[in-house]
Amino acid sequence: MLARLASKRLLEIRQVFRQPSQAFRSFSTALNYHIDSPDNNPDLPWEFSEANKQKVKEIISHYPSNYKQSAVIPLLDLAQQQHGGWLPVSAMNAVAKVIEVAPIRVYEVATFYSMFNRTKVGKYHLLVCGTTPCMIRGSREIEDALLKHLGVKRNEVTKDGLFSVGEMECMGCCVNAPMITVADYSNGSEGYTYNYYEDVTPERVVEIVEILKRGEKLPPGTQNPKRIMGGPEGGNTTLLSEPTPPPCRDLDAC
Structure with missing residues (x-):
């Protein structure tokens, strides 16, 4: 009895692999998007300026x-x-x-590498850090605020072509979590910038979008007015003067 059931199950598995499911066919099609679309295929001429x-x-x-x-x-x-x-x-x-x-x-x-985009992005590509420190500090709420304000899903481009929202793993500025990166392609390689905006909030990222939409430039770095770069909010409370030197060079002899 068990042998017959095992044999039947093995036959079913073989049939699945012989006839790929619709989901698998869709996935296979998705893998080929970068050579099949009218604006993205190997027959289109391309060269460096x-x-x-x-x-x-x-x-x-x-x-x-x-x-x-x-x-x-x-x-x-x-x-x-x-x-x-x-x-x-x-x-x-x-x-x-x-x-x-x-x-x-x-x-x-x-x-x-996730830094390379193989589908179209907005002139301003907004990347939300999704690694643990930023997630603990509210990166999911920040991404939700961006998607809702722009009316897109992740990796979609707004109708005006200005914005898209993606996710990137650790941007290496955990002390100022949460943060986003703005890759600015609005002026091509001549004016390309890639800037971090740290200590952001859901409200602040919406303000950043509106600033960029107006064509204005925003200084990168922390968005917390009480913080200087990576320093503590409100300023240092320790190590405010030169440390006291040791009484002698050889500590073991002191």
Whole structure:
């Protein structure tokens, strides 16, 4: 009896793998989006601008001539800046040609790092830190406030093309959690900026969006007026003077 049940179950499992489910087919289709869409396929021409061609030469000059492939990350970053914040497959192919490697070697990098966007983003791409310190300090509420105010879902672009919201893991400024990053692609690679805004609140991130929408520039860093950079709120309360030196150089002899 158990043998028959096991045999029947094994047959069902085999059938599932022979005939992929609708969910699996949808997932497979999603994996191919970056080469199938009209504005993102390998047949579209793409090359670095004249100004960026000089930057390409400068970037490659930092590496030995037989290790040009080591420049893949900064070159992909430059290509993404030029293309308005995302990497079409034709841009990846252009980078592969520059560093003389098979395109798959560039795809491997572009698909591994979350800093590279393979679908369109807004001119201002807002990234909310989702790691533990920021989450404890309210990053989920901050993301909800942004999505509600902009009327989009995560990784969607607003109808005016100005904003998109994503998530990034630890941005390395946990002392000023919670925080967001604003990648500004509004002026291409010539005016590209990538700024941290720390100690934010749901209300403050909405204000930041409105400031950017007006075309104004906001100084990066902490948004808490009671804090200076990474210092404690209200200022230091200890270590306010030079420490007292030891009575002698060899402490064991004191």
